[in-house]
Amino acid sequence: MxxxxxxxxxxxxxxxxxxxxxxxxxxxxxxxxxxxxxxxxxxxxxxxxxxxxxxxxxxxxxxxxxxxxxxxxxxxxxxxxxxxxxDNHHHLVCRDCGRTVDVDCTSGHAPCLAPSDTAGFAVEEAEVVFWGRCPQCRALHTAPPIARPEQHAAEREEVR
Structure with a gap:
C-alpha cells in the first residue's frame, strides 16, 4: 500500500x-x-x-x-x-540526551496497566515512560575526568 x-x-x-x-x-x-x-x-x-x-x-x-x-x-x-x-509499546528515555527507544509491553494488550480507581473512565491505554541513562551518557558519567593541560604542567613542576 x-x-x-x-x-x-x-x-x-x-x-x-x-x-x-x-x-x-x-x-x-x-x-x-x-x-x-x-x-x-x-x-x-x-x-x-x-x-x-x-x-x-x-x-x-x-x-x-x-x-x-x-x-x-x-x-x-x-x-x-x-x-x-x-500496538501496545512504551518508551525508554535518556535523562541526559533525550534519546528515546521503543520497548514492547510485557503485560499484553492495552491497557497493560489498570489504575486503582478509574473514576468512571473507560481506560483504553496506559502510557509508560521508563527513565534512565543511555549507554553513551552512562559512559560519560563514569569516565574519569579529563585532566586539563595546565594541571599536567603543575604536576611536572611538582616532580622537579
Whole structure:
C-alpha cells in the first residue's frame, strides 16, 4: 500500500506535505528514531523545500488524529513523533540526551496497566515512560575526568 493509499484509508486527503511527512516518520521508524517537529520539518524540506513549519505541525496533527502517527511528550523534553502506532509499546528515555527507544509491553494488550480507581473512565491505554541513562551518557558519567593541560604542567613542576 502506498503512502497516499494509507492516508486515504484513514479518511485523509493525500496532499504532498502529508505524504512527505508520513514518509519521514516511516523512515525514522525504520531507524528507531522518535523525531521532534524541527527535525521532521528539516527532513521534509529535503523532499519538499517549500513546506513550512506550520504545515508540518498541521500534518503531524492530522496524522496523529488519524492514527498514522503518535506524539509522545516526555517531561522536560520536546514532543516527539513516531510512526509506530496501533500496538501496545512504551518508551525508554535518556535523562541526559533525550534519546528515546521503543520497548514492547510485557503485560499484553492495552491497557497493560489498570489504575486503582478509574473514576468512571473507560481506560483504553496506559502510557509508560521508563527513565534512565543511555549507554553513551552512562559512559560519560563514569569516565574519569579529563585532566586539563595546565594541571599536567603543575604536576611536572611538582616532580622537579
Amino acid at each position: 502506498t503512502t497516499a493509499d494509507r492516508l486515504r484509508a484513514e479518511g485523509l486527503r493525500a496532499t504532498r506535505p502529508r505524504i512527505v511527512v508520513l514518509e519521514v516518520l516511516d523512515a525514522a521508524r525504520a531507524a528507531g528514531e522518535h523525531l521532534p517537529v524541527a527535525l521532521v520539518a528539516d527532513r521534509a524540506r529535503a523532499a519538499l523545500p517549500s513546506v513550512s513549519t506550520q504545515a508540518v505541525y498541521d500534518c503531524l496533527d492530522a496524522l496523529a488524529r488519524a492514527g498514522l502517527a503518535r506524539c509522545i511528550e516526555p517531561a522536560g523534553h520536546p514532543a516527539r513523533y513516531e510512526a509506530r502506532v496501533g
